[in-house]
Each structure stands twice: as structure tokens, then as C-alpha cells.
Amino acid sequence: MSSPHIWVDADACPVIRQVEDAARQHRLPVTLLCDEHHLVHSDYATVRHIASGADAVDIALINMCQAGDIVVTQDYGVAAMALGKHCHAIHHSGKRYTQDNIEIMLMERHLAKKARRASDKHHLRGPTKFTEADRGRFADAFAALLAEVLPSSGGNEL
Numbered sequence: 001m002s003s004p005h006i007w008v009d010a011d012a013c014p015v016i017r018q019v020e021d022a023a024r025q026h027r028l029p030v031t032l033l034c035d036e037h038h039l040v041h042s043d044y045a046t047v048r049h050i051a052s053g054a055d056a057v058d059i060a061l062i063n064m065c066q067a068g069d070i071v072v073t074q075d076y077g078v079a080a081m082a083l084g085k086h087c088h089a090i091h092h093s094g095k096r097y098t099q100d101n102i103e104i105m106l107m108e109r110h111l112a113k114k115a116r117r118a119s120d121k122h123h124l125r126g127p128t129k130f131t132e133a134d135r136g137r138f139a140d141a142f143a144a145l146l147a148e149v150l151p152s153s154g155g156n157e158l
Contacts, residue, residue, distance in 0.1 A: 094141030
């Protein structure tokens with residue numbers, strides 16, 4: 001079994017460094033996908049700038065990932081499609097997307113959008129500031145995901 005590739009929906013992703021650090025430790029390939037309006041650079045990962053357009057990065061990411069890969073995204077729709085391709089998916093908060101929770105997450109998103117539309121309130125309060133503690137929680141959750149996904153190497157480096 002080959003090692004998974006890590007795909008990051010990198011537009012406004014606050015945990016790129018944590019993903020790269022873990023990937024470097026395990027010698028896993030990482031691709032950061034972002035639209036052409038975001039400047040993302042990496043000394044480890046491959047950076048792919050995707051032409052702008054509605055959902056262009058999301059579509060590219062889903063077209064590139066394969067069963068067993070890891071997808072880092074805050075987009076529930078991207079996570080659902082990744083799960084459909086038998087990938088592992090994780091939010092930058094560290095929450096794992098699974099077949100057991102994705103449907104309820106999508107339904108909650110739909111109901112919230114429907115409620116905003118009914119109230120003519122189209123803007124939400126922005127997210128709270130992402131802290132170092134948040135990064136640490138993600139790093140711990142990501143390490144746990146890698147421990148689950150990577151084949152045991154019997155103590156040897158991959």
C-alpha cells in the first residue's frame with residue numbers, strides 16, 4: 001500500500017505549517033491548492049494555483065485526490081466529495097469528517113443558509129481569531145489521523 005498524498009484546500013487555511021511539519025516528519029507528499037488571487041508559498045509542499053472561478057479549487061482538489069489520500073478543508077461539500085472517493089478528511093479545527101457525521105453537518109449548513117435567507121440576513125459574524133491553541137489542537141488531531149492511516153513501519157522511518 002502506498003503512502004497517502006495530502007491535499008490542502010489552502011485558500012485561507014490557517015494550518016498549512018502544521019500540515020507541512022507532520023508531512024515532512026513522515027515524508028508524505030503535500031499539495032496546496034489555492035486560487036490565483038492567493039499568494040501561497042512553501043519550502044516543502046507543491047503549490048498549485050488554480051484559475052479563479054466558482055468552486056474551481058474545490059473541483060480541482062476532488063479531481064486530483066484518490067482513495068486513501070488525506071484532504072484538509074473547511075468546506076463541508078469538499079469533505080463530502082472526498083469521503084465519497086474514500087479519502088480521509090479533516091477540518092482545520094481538527095474535527096474529522098466521517099460518513100457518520102457528514103450528512104448532519106451538510107444539513108445544518110443548509111438549514112442555517114435557509115434561515116439567513118428567510119431573515120434577509122446574508123452575512124454571518126466572522127469566525128473568531130484562530131489561536132496558537134487552535135493550531136495545537138489541529139496538530140494533535142492531524143497526528144492522530146496520520147497514526148491511524150499510515151501503515152505501521154515497525155519503528156523504521158517511512
